Each structure stands twice: as C-alpha cells, then as structure tokens.
Amino acid sequence: MVDAVKRVAVLGSTGSIGRQTLDVIRAMPQRFRVVGLAAGKNMDLLAGQVKEFEPEFIGYPPENDDIERLKRVAGIKYDLLPLDEIAATPNVDIVVIATSGQAGLAPTLAASRAGKNIALANKESLVSAGEIITSEAKKSGARILPVDSEHSAIWQCLGGESQEAARIILTASGGPFRQFSFEQLAEVTVAQALRHPSWRMGKKVTIDSATLMNKGLEIIEAHWLFSMPYDRIDVLVHPQSIIHSMVEFIDGSIKAQLSYPDMRLPIQYALSYPERLANPQLPRLDWALVKNLDFELPDYDRFPCLQLAIEAGKQGGTYPAVLCAADEVAVELFLDGRIRFTDIAGLIERTLEQHQLVAKPSLEEIEAADAWGRETLLKTASGVK
Amino acid sequence: MVDAVKRVAVLGSTGSIGRQTLDVIRAMPQRFRVVGLAAGKNMDLLAGQVKEFEPEFIGYPPENDDIERLKRVAGIKYDLLPLDEIAATPNVDIVVIATSGQAGLAPTLAASRAGKNIALANKESLVSAGEIITSEAKKSGARILPVDSEHSAIWQCLGGESQEAARIILTASGGPFRQFSFEQLAEVTVAQALRHPSWRMGKKVTIDSATLMNKGLEIIEAHWLFSMPYDRIDVLVHPQSIIHSMVEFIDGSIKAQLSYPDMRLPIQYALSYPERLANPQLPRLDWALVKNLDFELPDYDRFPCLQLAIEAGKQGGTYPAVLCAADEVAVELFLDGRIRFTDIAGLIERTLEQHQLVAKPSLEEIEAADAWGRETLLKTASGVK
Numbered sequence A, B: 001m002v003d004a005v006k007r008v009a010v011l012g013s014t015g016s017i018g019r020q021t022l023d024v025i026r027a028m029p030q031r032f033r034v035v036g037l038a039a040g041k042n043m044d045l046l047a048g049q050v051k052e053f054e055p056e057f058i059g060y061p062p063e064n065d066d067i068e069r070l071k072r073v074a075g076i077k078y079d080l081l082p083l084d085e086i087a088a089t090p091n092v093d094i095v096v097i098a099t100s101g102q103a104g105l106a107p108t109l110a111a112s113r114a115g116k117n118i119a120l121a122n123k124e125s126l127v128s129a130g131e132i133i134t135s136e137a138k139k140s141g142a143r144i145l146p147v148d149s150e151h152s153a154i155w156q157c158l159g160g161e162s163q164e165a166a167r168i169i170l171t172a173s174g175g176p177f178r179q180f181s182f183e184q185l186a187e188v189t190v191a192q193a194l195r196h197p198s199w200r201m202g203k204k205v206t207i208d209s210a211t212l213m214n215k216g217l218e219i220i221e222a223h224w225l226f227s228m229p230y231d232r233i234d235v236l237v238h239p240q241s242i243i244h245s246m247v248e249f250i251d252g253s254i255k256a257q258l259s260y261p262d263m264r265l266p267i268q269y270a271l272s273y274p275e276r277l278a279n280p281q282l283p284r285l286d287w288a289l290v291k292n293l294d295f296e297l298p299d300y301d302r303f304p305c306l307q308l309a310i311e312a313g314k315q316g317g318t319y320p321a322v323l324c325a326a327d328e329v330a331v332e333l334f335l336d337g338r339i340r341f342t343d344i345a346g347l348i349e350r351t352l353e354q355h356q357l358v359a360k361p362s363l364e365e366i367e368a369a370d371a372w373g374r375e376t377l378l379k380t381a382s383g384v385k
Helices: A016-027 A043-053 A067-074 A083-087 A101-113 A123-140 A149-158 A182-186 A203-211 A213-225 A264-272 A304-315 A319-335 A343-353 A363-384 B016-027 B043-053 B067-074 B083-088 B101-113 B123-140 B149-158 B182-186 B203-211 B213-225 B264-272 B304-315 B319-335 B343-353 B363-384
Strands: A006-011 A032-038 A057-059 A094-097 A117-120 A143-146 A167-172 A233-237 A243-248 A254-258 A292-294 B006-011 B032-038 B057-059 B094-097 B117-120 B143-146 B167-172 B233-237 B243-248 B254-258 B292-294
Touching: A006 A016, A006 A083, A016 A032, A016 A043, A016 A094, A016 A264, A032 A043, A032 A083, A043 A067, A057 A083, A083 A094, A083 A101, A094 A101, A094 A264, A101 A117, A101 A123, A101 A319, A101 A363, A117 A123, A117 A264, A123 A143, A123 A213, A123 A319, A123 A363, A143 A149, A143 A213, A143 A264, A149 A167, A149 A213, A149 A243, A149 A254, A149 A264, A167 A213, A203 A213, A203 A319, A203 A343, A213 A233, A213 A304, A213 A319, A213 A343, A304 A319, A304 A343, A319 A343, A319 A363, A343 A363, B006 B016, B006 B083, B016 B032, B016 B043, B016 B094, B016 B264, B032 B043, B032 B083, B043 B067, B057 B083, B083 B094, B083 B101, B094 B101, B094 B264, B101 B117, B101 B123, B101 B319, B101 B363, B117 B123, B117 B264, B123 B143, B123 B213, B123 B319, B123 B363, B143 B149, B143 B213, B143 B264, B149 B167, B149 B213, B149 B243, B149 B254, B149 B264, B167 B213, B203 B213, B203 B319, B203 B343, B213 B233, B213 B304, B213 B319, B213 B343, B304 B319, B304 B343, B319 B343, B319 B363, B343 B363
Parallel strands: A006 A032, A006 A094, A032 A057, A094 A117, A117 A143, A167 A233, B006 B032, B006 B094, B032 B057, B094 B117, B117 B143, B167 B233
Antiparallel strands: A167 A243, A243 A254, A254 B254, A292 B292, B167 B243, B243 B254
C-alpha cells in the first residue's frame, strides 16, 4: 500500500490550486498519477496539461466553444466528460476539487456519493450544501480531506486525538486592510484589494480575504468538516500566516500547525495522507528569520462579513447558500468597479435579510437559493446605484 | 477501562512536581488513587500527605532519623519501603518519578524493569542512564511518559504520526539572563538566578534554566525518549514559554503545543494518557492577552552549558553522567555562594575534559562516573579558589 501510485483526478486544474496540485504531482511521479483533468476556462493551459500528463479523462464544459480547439491542440482522441462523472469514476483514488465557486458542488456531491477520497479546495460546496455532502459521505464512506491551509492544520492537529476538540481556533491573516479605518476601507481600490500580504491566490478568494468573508466561509466549512458547533469555533488574527490554525483540547492543551504560507503543503498532505512525503520543493521554516508571531482578536465592526457568515451558518438551511451566492456576485461587482469595497457586506446583509429560510434543503432547494441569492443581490445593488 | 481508577505512586511527593501531581489527583479523585508516597526530606509535609491520601506504601530514606516521628505523625502502621521497591510494586499502575537528582535513577530503572507506566519528571536518570533505562523499558514493555513540559509537548505533537519526525525543536525561555552581557553574567547573584521569568520550579532546575544547562539536559532526554539523533534536535529561545516545543515532519509541516506555563498540564497528561481530562483548575490561553510570541536562536557563547551538554550527549557512554553530577555539585557551590555564576560552565567543562569515557557503561560504571564527576568538580573548584 505504502508504495502504491495514487490515481488523481484534478478538477479545476488551470486555477491556482489546480496548478499547484500538478506541481506537487510533478515532483513525485512515482507516487501520483494524473488520471483526470478538468477546467472551465484557460483552454490553452488545459491542453498543455493534457499533453504533459496524458490523463484518461478530460472534463470541459460542453457550452464552451473552444472544445474543438482543445481536442486539436491536446490531440484528444476521446469524448469529454462532465465533472461529476469524472469525480465518480471507479478508476480514481482521489478527486481534487479545485474548481472555484458553485461549479464545485456537483462533482463534490458525486464524489461523496461514490465513496471517494475528496481533496476539497472548493469552499462553496461545503458552505452551501455541507449537510447533504457530509451525510452522503458518511453513508458511502467517502472521506473529505481538507486542502485549505486552515482546515488542513486543524485536521493535522486532531490526528491521534481520540476525543473531540474543545475549541477550534481559525487563524486569519487579517488581509491587506487589517489596520484600515472605516474611512480608508470605503476608498479601497481593486488593485489594493488584490494585493494579499501573505498568500498568492485567485481573485475571488483574495477579495474574500480582504473582507474576511473568506474566514467566515471557513468557519462554516470547519463546522461541517469537524462536526464543531459554531460557538466553539473562534477566529484569531495572525498577520504572518505562519500558524495556520489551532485546536484546543478539554485539558486546555493547544496544538498548532505551522509552516510558511505555501498551498503546496496542505495540497500534498491531502494527497499523501495518511503518509507524509519528503518534497525538497517545500520550504522549511527558518527560525533565524521568524522572529515573532503576532495575534489580535478580529474586529467584527470593520469587517462585518465575518459576522454575516457566522449568523448564516448558525441559521443554517439555505442561508449559507444565499451567503455564498450573494458574495460571489458582490465580489464580481466590486472587481468590475461597480460597487465600493464597503458595499460588499451591506449588499450581502440586505440580501440575507430578504431570504425565506428553507430548513434541511434538498440539492434543488439549495440551487434555487443560490440563484435567488445572485438575483437578489444584483437587484439590491442596482437599487443602490 | 476509560473509567478505571489509576493507581499512582508519587516518588518525590514533597517537591514542586510531587506537590503539583497531588494537586491534579486531588482535583479528580474519581480517576486517580494515590497508592504510594515517598520523599527524601520535608517529613512534616510527607506526614500530612500520608494522612490525606492514605497510601498503601510509603518510602523514606532509611538513613533519615525523622522516621519515627513520621510514623507517629502520620499514624503509619506499616514498614517503610525503599523507592525502587515501591516503583516495582505490582499494585501500582503509574509511577511518578519526581525525585530530583541522582536519587531518581534506582526507582526509574526498577520501574522500567517492572514494565510500569513511568511518568518521568526526573531528568538525571534518563540523562545519565538513558541507554540502560530505554533498553530495559523496551524489554519489559514499560512506557516512559514525559512530564517535562517540553517533552510532553513533543510527545503530544507526535501523536497520530506514523512516521518519525524530521526534527525536534525544543523551546527555551532563555532564563532570566537572556539579554545579559558576559560582564553582567559574571556578577549574577543567587537571588537573581532564582527568579525565573516564566516557571516556578525547584532551586536546582531554576539555576539550570538560568545557565541553559537545563535545556542541554533536555536535549539528551529528548534523544533517548524519541530516539532522535542529536543533529536533529534544535533549541529555540522563546521567552514567553507559551509554545512548549515543536516537531517538524518530513514534509516541512511543524506541530507545536501551547499553553500557559503550568506544570499541572503535562503532569495530568502523563497521568491521564491516552485520555485527556477536563480540569477546571487548568488555565486556558487567553488570546486577548497573548499578543505576540517571540523567538531567537540561542547564544552558545554566553551560555556554554548548552554546548557542553550537546557534546557530552554526542560522546555518550559515561559523559552525560559526569555532566549531570558535575552540574549538580557546581550548582550547589553557586547556591552556597562559593563560586560565581559564570564559573559553573567552566568547572563542568574542566571536569569533563579530565574524564575517561566508558562506552556502553553498566549501572555500576554510571554510578562510579557520577561519584567521580562530583569529586572531580569539587577538586577542580577548590583548585580555582
């Protein structure tokens, strides 16, 4: 078993997490084999990846008219599959869900039902459909392996502990505007918001990190991943992003996981689990350089998205799906220069206020809530303008 | 099993660790029962403990003429046993070795041979006879459960990991003289040296913390406890004593264990292992107060004891026993005002230089090296005066 080659499908292979997943696999070809690749955009990069890794399955959205070009460039001799079909293929040991946004939901659910090991980097699926995904995974024996650095840290800290944790402490860099006043926040530009102090990530998650919505979504994820009540999940701002999260146990002992901020480490851990693998490309903490680690409590007033997410999580039902959808649209509007940075939270809040909760929602009800959330945020935003 | 009452013998019950062990046991009488108590001094306190816990076995050095008084005060109706006999009694589940100095060696070895769970707070036994103790424990199935906060942290961080650690990072408060110059160190008084910035401990270990010899001894302990080569054990100065130590794994991921400095936590963990127990008396880290954690590399020039210990550990054989013995005497001389703080390292070094290594020593050879070390340090010191 220890030396077996794991067969990996990477959904969302052209995004930031997808590319770093392929970096890890490239570094240890004796341990991992890419059997599936899928992406929703960046056809040229996907074609190059297909040529390099020669997967057995390729996913590409049928509505994308680049398909013929992809087939030609990559020399594809077979049909393209939908993502949820790749996620459930018997031939796959681990499905890496690195697609961003709502597109991750269907393959995550398919992989959960198929009893797969799921390296989950997509936040939205667990946030909007955490109850369905975790209950399907429980039935099938699927295992959700977190790829987020925070959840990977918690998972590592829980290893070997037979009792449940007393408390989860999610660390947050605080984003680029940690020390901004209300007035400064109102004037934030897109370029400023895209300059994250410690992590290099995609645009959506970078903006979410600046509003702290990202941490809010992570609270909801942690709730589902670790069956942890919301009142036992705390957020702690830690600007250096060296401690990736902590777990407190009933005796007061705390475990923390540390490394330089580099997504390849949690990606590799999800792929190699339960083993750890030596990878010379991964950086080692140099304690001659790490002179201090700072901590502060989060400011819920200047960063209202954090509280919005906690409330949506506690309400449950379709609220988190609406939160996710509304946030996705609000971030797009901000990136397009159509709303201010500080409008993001207000618009999401007004959208949530208008929502009628559906408790224990079906997948269809979640999808409907998602669509409703997008539409309502847009309507609310145009009313504001 | 989970609810079984563990039968505990506390050797060295009147010292700092012994008293805190009884605090833990007092807080959860449904989980632990004191079946043995032993101390080498402070007869009145021992008598009080005997009255309170009504143990089955009591240990008291036969040469101590307070025995009759102890018997009268505590109302003892049975004979006193030597420590190594208590440590090996079938009726004992866990032996807490909290005796200080060389007196811990015989009971530790007896408990190792008897296949006991040994909550080991005595440094000297593992430092001077690590090879014998760990090999006897391996043969008998005895388990050494570290009580030092640093080794407890490492042990906790290793939990659930199936592969060996890449590196151990022992944290050190740096002691009260962390920022002292060579000149200031030469003028240090006993009162200053006994004022440790973060831990309340016995006199010997407080002075050892000030010279960093304590950290050096912990390196040797870590070598034996975790089968770790010396070149993969690092020391990192961390003045707040919140991170109690760290472990780095082959993928570069680091785990750390954190708490306020309070010995009751590692004591309780050794007693309750593999469980953790809720104990309202143990403090919780308050992140509103812990604003930053600082780190710096140790200065081997100003604190030569650290390097002396590493070298003695690497040389092996009887060197660590000589190191321990010479240090014990040097610290006594300093506490008596007979040598300066900065003489401690020099005297130990000159003692080690004169030693003829015995490789793979027997217990008798270790005891001889111990006696030789004490004598030689004294001789060297009187030559100096």
